[in-house]
Structures are given as structure tokens and as C-alpha cells.
Amino acid sequence: MKIKFWLWAAFLIFWVCLGLSSQYPLIKQIIPKEGFAAFRDPVSVREQQWRAVKPLLPARGTIGFLSDRDEVADFYQTQYALSPLLLSRDPLISPAIGIIYDPSSLEKITTQNRMPVVRVFENGLVLWERPIR
Amino acid sequence: MAFIFSLLISFLTGSALVDRLLSDKDGKTPLALRLFLGLGLGWGFSSALLFVWLLTIGRFHKSYLLLELLLCLFFVTLSAVKKERRPKNLEPKVPLAPPSGFSRITAVGFYLLLTGGILILVLLSILYPHGNWDAWAIWNNRARFIFRAAADWQEAFNPLLGWSHPDYPLLLPLSIARCWFYLGEEKLWVPSAMALLFTLITTGMVVSSLSLIISRSQGYLAGIILLGTPFYLIHGASQYADIPLAFYFLSGIVLLSLSNQRSSNGCGGSILAGLMIGFSAWTKNEGLMLAALIPLSLLIKAAFTHRWKLPGKSCTFFLIGVAPALAVLLYQKIQLAPANDLLVLARPAQLAANLADAERVIQILIRFFKSAFYFGQWPIPLAPFLILYALVARLSDQASKAHIFPFVLIFLQTGGYFLVFLLTPHNLTWHLDTSLDRLFLQLFPSLLFAIFSVLKTPEEILLCLRRHSNLISLSLSWIIVFRLDMFHLLGKNL
Numbered sequence: 001m002k003i004k005f006w007l008w009a010a011f012l013i014f015w016v017c018l019g020l021s022s023q024y025p026l027i028k029q030i031i032p033k034e035g036f037a038a039f040r041d042p043v044s045v046r047e048q049q050w051r052a053v054k055p056l057l058p059a060r061g062t063i064g065f066l067s068d069r070d071e072v073a074d075f076y077q078t079q080y081a082l083s084p085l086l087l088s089r090d091p092l093i094s095p096a097i098g099i100i101y102d103p104s105s106l107e108k109i110t111t112q113n114r115m116p117v118v119r120v121f122e123n124g125l126v127l128w129e130r131p132i133r
Numbered sequence: 134m135a136f137i138f139s140l141l142i143s144f145l146t147g148s149a150l151v152d153r154l155l156s157d158k159d160g161k162t163p164l165a166l167r168l169f170l171g172l173g174l175g176w177g178f179s180s181a182l183l184f185v186w187l188l189t190i191g192r193f194h195k196s197y198l199l200l201e202l203l204l205c206l207f208f209v210t211l212s213a214v215k216k217e218r219r220p221k222n223l224e225p226k227v228p229l230a231p232p233s234g235f236s237r238i239t240a241v242g243f244y245l246l247l248t249g250g251i252l253i254l255v256l257l258s259i260l261y262p263h264g265n266w267d268a269w270a271i272w273n274n275r276a277r278f279i280f281r282a283a284a285d286w287q288e289a290f291n292p293l294l295g296w297s298h299p300d301y302p303l304l305l306p307l308s309i310a311r312c313w314f315y316l317g318e319e320k321l322w323v324p325s326a327m328a329l330l331f332t333l334i335t336t337g338m339v340v341s342s343l344s345l346i347i348s349r350s351q352g353y354l355a356g357i358i359l360l361g362t363p364f365y366l367i368h369g370a371s372q373y374a375d376i377p378l379a380f381y382f383l384s385g386i387v388l389l390s391l392s393n394q395r396s397s398n399g400c401g402g403s404i405l406a407g408l409m410i411g412f413s414a415w416t417k418n419e420g421l422m423l424a425a426l427i428p429l430s431l432l433i434k435a436a437f438t439h440r441w442k443l444p445g446k447s448c449t450f451f452l453i454g455v456a457p458a459l460a461v462l463l464y465q466k467i468q469l470a471p472a473n474d475l476l477v478l479a480r481p482a483q484l485a486a487n488l489a490d491a492e493r494v495i496q497i498l499i500r501f502f503k504s505a506f507y508f509g510q511w512p513i514p515l516a517p518f519l520i521l522y523a524l525v526a527r528l529s530d531q532a533s534k535a536h537i538f539p540f541v542l543i544f545l546q547t548g549g550y551f552l553v554f555l556l557t558p559h560n561l562t563w564h565l566d567t568s569l570d571r572l573f574l575q576l577f578p579s580l581l582f583a584i585f586s587v588l589k590t591p592e593e594i595l596l597c598l599r600r601h602s603n604l605i606s607l608s609l610s611w612i613i614v615f616r617l618d619m620f621h622l623l624g625k626n627l
Contacts, residue, residue: 008595009238015354016242019361022511023249026363030256043263060285062293076270076296080263083274084282086293 046077049123053097054082056119056127062086064096066113066128068105095129136323139315140172140330142205147175149208150408154401155391165341169334170388170405173380177412180307181461183314188464192284193314235591239353243340246360250369254332257370258325264372271297272374273324275306280313290469300470302462304416305374324372332369335380336360339578342387347529348590355585358519359578362509368574374417375571381413382423383578386539389427389447390586403447407454415458418473419575422549423542424455430542437534478558487556497554500565501547508573523584526594532587539583543576 032039040048057063065075065087078097079087087097091113100106101124110117115128148171155162179201186197263269274297278289289306290299305327312323336359344352359365369376385406392402410427413420428451431444471477487493509515550572557564589597 005595008235008591012235012238012242012354012591016245016357018512019242019246019357020249022361022363023246023253023366025512026253026366027249027256030253030260032260036259039260041261041263043261043269047263060282060288079294079297080269080274080277083277084285084288086288086291088293 042073043077043080046074047081049121049125050078050081052121053125053127057082057085057095057097060084062088062093064091064093064098064128065089066091066096066098066109066126067100068109069099069101071099074099095127098126098128100124100126135315135317136312136320136326139312142201143175143179144168144172145175146178146201146205146208147171147173149205149212150174150178151405152212153208154405155388156401163341163345165337166345169338169341170384170409172330172334173338173384174405174408174412176308177304177381177408177415177458179311180304181412181415181458183307183311184303184461184465187279187286192286193280198315235595236349236353239350239357239591243353243356243360246357247336250336250360250366251329251333253366254329254370257367258322258329261370262321262325264324264328264370267374268324268328268372271301272305272372273309275299275301275303276309276313276324277319279306279310280319287469290471292471295471295474298474300418300466300473301374302415302417302420303465304412305377325370328370328372328376331377331380332366335376335383335578338380338383338387339582342383342391342582343585346391346586347531348592350592351585351588351590354591355581358515359581362511362515362577364509364570364574365577367510368571373571375575378413378417378420379575379578381409381416381420382575383582385410385413385423385427386542386579387582389431389451390536390539390582392447400446400450403450404454407451407456408458409454410451411455411458411462414455415462417575419546419550419572421462423546424459426542426545426549427451430538430545433541434535434538437537475553475557475559479556480558483558484556490555493555493561496561497551497565500569501551504569504573508570508577519584523588526588527597528587529589529593536583536587539579539586543580543583546576 063082063085065078066089067074075087075089078099082097094115095118096113096115098109100109100120103124106117106120106126110128113128115130118127118129120126148167151167151170151174152162155166182201182204183193183197186200187193190197264273274294275289279286282288292299309324309327312327313319316323336356339359340352340356342352343355365376388402388406388409392406406427410420410424414424428444428448431447431451435441435444506514506516511518550569554561554565554569
């Protein structure tokens, strides 16, 4: 009976060790290489960047979104950061905000959409607005 | 402090309801069960209440908090009044066994893994406070609309947000927004805290329900497997709705199984199960499928047990329980939200072609098998390990034909998922890649409950161990598990 008990106890310990052995690599994987203090997830970074633009935008309604890259993540993260403002990819909507990766494409986008730049912010963030006639 | 107060209101309301419905004729409801079920039920109830408030009043107002408090007091008083009338010394049919040597060993193991699990959940929540993709793109985004837009909260269903699935149910976004309303401001840690709490109550529900029905050691064993599953922990912190959904699935299944074993007529248990499954549908669309499949599963169980009277009664009470959550869900789907993407994109000719496509069927079957085999990101494949353990442990003497119910339900739900993939208008590989593992995760805690509720407990196995044969089979299973580990590692390296 004693042997059976210890065999089962060993089996349970093995079971627990298996569970712990699956948790340990996960913890190792989670800890960022650059350290906790230096790490910032992309959504928080994007939200922080839009904070400077937010005061210049209307509180409600729909604004345009333009970019020189078709990055779904950029559009979704911007919508998340600026809710409850609604973002539309319709180029006719003014004001519009956007993310420009290549500075040389800013002029092209501005002319294409006939919407003057109000301000260029850090990290390629841009605000456009058509003058009210 | 306000967050704790919001939790307390939800918990007291939920646990009073649980107590009122479960302890009707059976005596006291176990504290752990009341805690986990109460919190889940309270969140479901308060999110539905907030939705009705927003629809009728138009915007959040502080008097809503007073309404919640009054309702909480009402339910608590109702539960206390009922308690006084209840005859004393009524114990559940299956009394909780005293802790054995095994349960102590398994408890130590469980709490070790629980500590590791909480550490992982907290680390992930600190590093990714907005959660993973679906969390910020869908659930937290909707919560922000509800909280930030005040009277314009219905903008959350604007067609411009079509990419964020505005037709998805609102339990999670409303629960997050409700906490922000209590706090008076939007705090980033609230969605993380909700995700963490849902993961903990799901784990607690698995352990406490098995402890109540079978034995403590059996509950801890299932808890060890659950907490040793990296995919469960990753999703616990991802702030997706899959773990909350898994909790409501599990609660519904446990309550229907419990009403089988404990109650004389099971009407309270069936109503409560209905409420939980209703709130699963209020969490994610998959819950609607489960709600529809439960009456069918009860009928199949009746066919196995030849007890035809019970399913009719259970179904009626179950439907009474499901009704409130379904009512708010249907209102949201019909009046506010645009149609589901799967329905919008579906074309009859394409559906017919998909149904007749044998290659598609094989592709889905292979993918289902692979995902089930390697589920959970364990160091060794979990499924064969569990099968081996089941072969060694064997069926418990208490296992009866009535225990087939959760297995039938999980099988039917998996069949439903198979059908959705077969018919999907989206790219099949993309759809399988992005959702299949999470669909299995939704059913995983319920499956663990179903498996461990029919297997012998470690204590029973020890009693039944014949000198040689079982020792040999146990040793063999050890060897096979190690070999599997080697094959797995080899496969990974190749």
C-alpha cells in the first residue's frame, strides 16, 4: 500500500511539474528583453501619440483618416484612441487626421485630397482641414 | 474603493439570486460555488440592467447606482427571508468528503500553479494594459464608446465601425463601462482586472464544482491541468471574451449536472443554468448556439436514461432562465446592431457549394484533429495525456448514463462550430487560424469538468490498484507520456 501511495504521489508531483514546466517558459517568454521599464506596447504608444492631436479635434462626429500606407492596425488603433469620434476613410470628410510614414508623400496626399495641412505632429501624425466657405 | 464597491454590489446581487434559486429545498449552497456563480451572475445581471437603463433613460446618471443598490438590497432581503423559513439540517445528497492525504498533496500542487498563473496574468496585464488585438479593437473600444459618448452611446453601433463587429453582444463592454461609471473616470486597469477575475472564477468554478460533486483531490487535479495550460493563461490576460464565455458555459453545464444529482426537482438549478447560458449568449454569439443545443442534449440524455419526464420540466425552467438575457440580446441585434458579417457575406449558391465540398470537409477535420491534439501549448500534447490518464483511472462507480449530458452538449457544440467553418464565406484557412483554438478554449473548462466528473478519484484508484496489472499500466503510461514528450520535441526541432 505504501509503495502504491508513493507511486501515486510521484505521479501527482510529475503532473504538477508538467504544469509548472509549461508556465515557466511562458514567464520567460513574457519578460521583455529590454526590461520592464523600457517596454511599451504598440497600442499604448499610439494612444500616447494621439494625445497631442486630440485637443484640436471635435469632441463628437466623424473625421477623415488618411495615410500613405494601408495599415489596418494604424486605422484601428487610431479609432480606439480617439473614441467616441468616428473615423472614416472617405477622403471628402474634413477635418482629417493621418499617419504619414514617408514625409515626401505628405504633399501628394494633401494635393490629391485638396485639403490644406493644419499641423504636422511628431511621429508622422498630420491634421488636415478644408477652409469653411 | 469604488471598484470594490461595484464588485460587491454585483456579487451580493448574484449570490443572493444563486442562494434563492439553488437552496430551495436542498439546504445551504456551498460558499465557494456561491462566490463564483454569484460574481458571474451579478456581472451578467448588472450589464443587462445597465443596457436597459441606457435604452430607457438615454444616458448614464448617478441614480443608476442607487437603483443597483436598491435591487441588491431587495435580493439580499429576499434570500434572507427565505432562509429563515427553510428547515434546518438539510445537507446536500453528496456530502463533501473530508480532506485526504491526496487532496492535501494536490492542493499544494494546485496552489503552486495558481501562484504561477496569477504571476503570469499580472505580468501580461502590466505589459499589455489594452489587451490583445480583439480586446482593444472590439471589446474595450465598445466600452469606451458607451462610457465616453454619454447620450450618444449608440454610436458604438455605427456602420463605420463595421470592422469591429458591432453586432457582438455587450456583457463585457457594459461590465467594463459600469466599473468606469462607478469610478467616475476611465481607468486602464479595469479591463485587465475584469479579465483576471473572470480567469480566476472560471478556475475556481472547475475546482469547487468537482470538489462538491466528486472529491477535493479531483477538483484540484482538474485545476492543475487548467492552470498548467499556457493558452488558457495567455487568453486569461488577453481581455478577449472567450474566458468569460467559458465561465458561463461551464456554470450552465455544472448547474444542469448538479440539479441532476442534488435537487429533488431541480427547478432552481435549471433556471439558474438558463440564466448562465443566457448570459453566455450576452457575452458572445457562440452562447446562442449552446442555448439552442441544451434542450436537444437533455433529450438525448433522456433517451439514454429512459427518463422522459425530466427533460420537459428541465427545458421549461431552463427557458425561463434564458429568457431575460435573450430578450436584451435580441433587442440589441434587431434594433441597434448591423447584421453579423457571416450572414451579410453569405450567398446561397456559395453555401451550397461549400456544403458539397469534400476537400473542405477534410481540411476542417484535419485542422480540428490537429488543434485538439496540440491544444493548450503544453510541453507535451495534452489530449493523449488526458486519454492515457482516463484509461488508467477508469470510470468511477458513481458514473451513470446521466453523466453523458455534458459530453453530448460539448460534442454538439463542436459539431456546430464545424458547420460554421464549412459554411463560412471568409477564407477558410484564415477563419480556422484566427478562431479554432479559441473556440476549443471556450469548451475546455467544461470538458475538464465533464471528464473528471466521471473518472475515479486518486483515492479510489489507490483503493482499486491491483498488485501488478494496474501498476504495470501506470508505469507504461509514464513511459508513453515521456515518449510522447520526446516525439513532440523531435517534431518541434524538425
